Amino acid sequence: xxxxxxxxxxxxxxxxxxxxxxxxxxxxxxxxxxxxxxxxxxxxxxxxxxxxxxxxxxxxxxxxxxxxxxxxxxxxxxxxxxxxxxxxxxxxxxxxxxxxxxxxxxxxxxxxxxxxxxxxxxxxxxxxxxxxxxxxxxxxxxxxxxxxxxxxxxxxxxxxxxxxxxxxxxxxxxxxxxxxxxxxxxxxxxxxxxxxxxxxxxxxxxxxxxxxxxxxxxxxxxxxxxxxxxxxxxxxxxxxxxxxxxxxxxxxxxxxxxxxxxxxxxxxxxxxxxxxxxxxxxxxxxxxxxxxxxxxxxxxxxxxxxxxxxxxxxxxxxxxxxxxxxxxxxxxxxxxxxxxxxxxxxxxxxxxxxxxxxx
Numbered sequence: 001x002x003x004x005x006x007x008x009x010x011x012x013x014x015x016x017x018x019x020x021x022x023x024x025x026x027x028x029x030x031x032x033x034x035x036x037x038x039x040x041x042x043x044x045x046x047x048x049x050x051x052x053x054x055x056x057x058x059x060x061x062x063x064x065x066x067x068x069x070x071x072x073x074x075x076x077x078x079x080x081x082x083x084x085x086x087x088x089x090x091x092x093x094x095x096x097x098x099x100x101x102x103x104x105x106x107x108x109x110x111x112x113x114x115x116x117x118x119x120x121x122x123x124x125x126x127x128x129x130x131x132x133x134x135x136x137x138x139x140x141x142x143x144x145x146x147x148x149x150x151x152x153x154x155x156x157x158x159x160x161x162x163x164x165x166x167x168x169x170x171x172x173x174x175x176x177x178x179x180x181x182x183x184x185x186x187x188x189x190x191x192x193x194x195x196x197x198x199x200x201x202x203x204x205x206x207x208x209x210x211x212x213x214x215x216x217x218x219x220x221x222x223x224x225x226x227x228x229x230x231x232x233x234x235x236x237x238x239x240x241x242x243x244x245x246x247x248x249x250x251x252x253x254x255x256x257x258x259x260x261x262x263x264x265x266x267x268x269x270x271x272x273x274x275x276x277x278x279x280x281x282x283x284x285x286x287x288x289x290x291x292x293x294x295x296x297x298x299x300x301x302x303x304x305x306x307x308x309x310x311x312x313x314x315x316x317x318x319x320x321x322x323x324x325x326x327x328x329x330x331x332x333x334x335x336x337x338x339x340x341x342x343x344x345x346x347x348x349x350x351x352x353x354x355x356x357x358x359x
Contacts, residue, residue, distance in 0.1 A: 006205050007141045009212035015202060015283070016219025018144035019195030021152070022280045023103040025227060026273075028192040029234040029249040036177045036185035037240060038170055041231040043185030044193075048224025050186070051193050054339060055216050058196070061346045062203040063210065064353075069200035070294050076349055083295045089200065090291035092333050094307055097284035098314045099326050101125055104277045105318060107248065111270055122315035125278060126308050132282040133289065133304055137205050140282050147279040151272040156226075158269075159233050162253045166236035190339065191331050192227060195280075196220065197338045201287040285311075 032040040065072040069089060073082035105121045113121075132143055199216065206212045234249040246252050257265040285307050292303035 003207060005137060006207040007138055009206060009208055010215050011141050011145065012199075012206060012212040013215040013219040013222070014144045014148050015141060015198065016196055016216055017148050017152070017223055018276070018279050018283055019198045020193055020220070020223040021226065021276060022100050022195070023107065023273075023277060024192050025230055026107070026248045026251045028188070028227070029231050030243055030246060032185050032188045032192065032231065033235070033240070033243055034184075034188075035181040037181075038235045039175060039177045039182065040185040040189070041171075041228050041235065042175070043182055044189045044228045044231055045224065046182075046186045047189035047193050048220060048228075050190055050339070051196055051220050051224070052217055054342070055196055055199070055213075055220055057343050057346050058199050058203075059209075059213050059216070061342065061349060062200070064349055068202075068204050068291075068294075070291060072345065072349065075353055076345065086291060087295055089197075089337065090288050090295065092330070092337065093198070093201070093284045093288040093291070094310065095326065096330055096334075097281045097288070097307075098311050099323075099330055100277060100280055100284070101311065102315065102318055102323055102326070104274070105315065106323075107251070107270060111251070111266055118315050118318040119312065122312055125274075125281065126311055128278050129282045129285055130304065130308055132278070133286050134301065137202070137286060140279075140286050143275070143279040143282060147276045151276050152226075154272060158254070158257060159229065161257045162233055162237045165256060166233065168236050170236050170239070171232065187335070189227070191334055193220075193223065194334045194338075197334070197342075198283055198287050200342075201290055202283075 029040075032043060036043055061072060062068065065075055070083070070086040073086045076082065077085065101122060102118075104125070105118050108121055109116065109118070132139055196216070203209055230250055234243065234253065237253060238246060238249060243249060251266060251269070254266040254269045259265065262268065285304065288307055289300050289304040292298065292306070293300040296303070
């Protein structure tokens with residue numbers, strides 16, 4: 001791997017942040033509170049611990065193979081079966097990017113421009129994504145850094161406004177739900193914190209990847225605390241009945257932010273958040289196009305064009321039934337493929353494939 005195409009180890013922090021913080025943070029509070037109520041923030045912390053373990057598993061597996069997930073599969077199962085299994089994971093990246101885009105389009109249509117067709121918004125997003133990915137992996141990571149620097153630091157400051165109206169008594173008593181309810185909350189939170197699986201493709205593009213491990217763990221710690229803080233702010237602001245009927249709790253919090261020179265702050269918030277969404281879709285489609293390049297031996301730009309057209313085509317089927325079906329499929333695939341299959345693959349690779357001893 002040419003060092004000019006690689007990124008410094010500390011930038012893995014921003015890759016992890018970008019992978020995990022998407023449109024889900026705007027609506028996850030309602031989902032995780034369905035069973036565990038306002039104890040659900042504890043489930044977020046527990047899910048964060050599971051993701052930390054998953055980070056360790058991925059680094060162990062990729063370090064043994066000294067390559068990406070496609071190299072692992074090829075070394076483990078041969079060329080044909082290995083590429084078949086790899087294509088299954090590559091398809092996840094592509095479908096996940098479509099899911100993120102459709103959710104953001106829904107937000108734009110509900111909150112800002114209800115009359116604009118989905119395909120117009122999707123084409124504007126995909127043009128920016130193509131421009132970003134065509135600049136190379138370093139540009140994709142640079143956008144991830146900018147998506148952290150500008151929108152996210154703003155969001156942390158803006159939590160001050162709803163906290164002025166918060167009722168922290170909503171959070172007590174603590175741990176008054178059953179173990180099964182808490183486990184359900186953990187399961188929902190694990191999907192909310194999904195995204196670290198992009199490491200399975202970007203690993204070879206990290207300079208001195210062993211040194212990046214601590215930054216990956218720090219990235220997961222930051223996003224876990226961010227999601228926990230977001231859930232606590234929402235739980236202390238909304239009553240349980242309000243939360244059940246609020247589709248985007250965090251986005252709705254922006255209604256309490258008023259400036260003398262800006263009445264509808266949510267317009268600015270959504271506009272800033274478009275950078276986060278564009279960065280996430282760029283990272284996912286880069287992973288997918290890179291995978292297709294290795295599997296089918298085609299130029300990455302041709303694979304990217306195919307994915308762009310595929311995403312644009314699915315945006316035309318933007319209806320509630322399709323979105324729910326896509327979300328359900330991605331949730332199940334994320335849970336079983338990455339949190340069950342990848343650890344089993346590490347065991348298999350360790351027992352039957354020696355790999356590189358440096359792993």
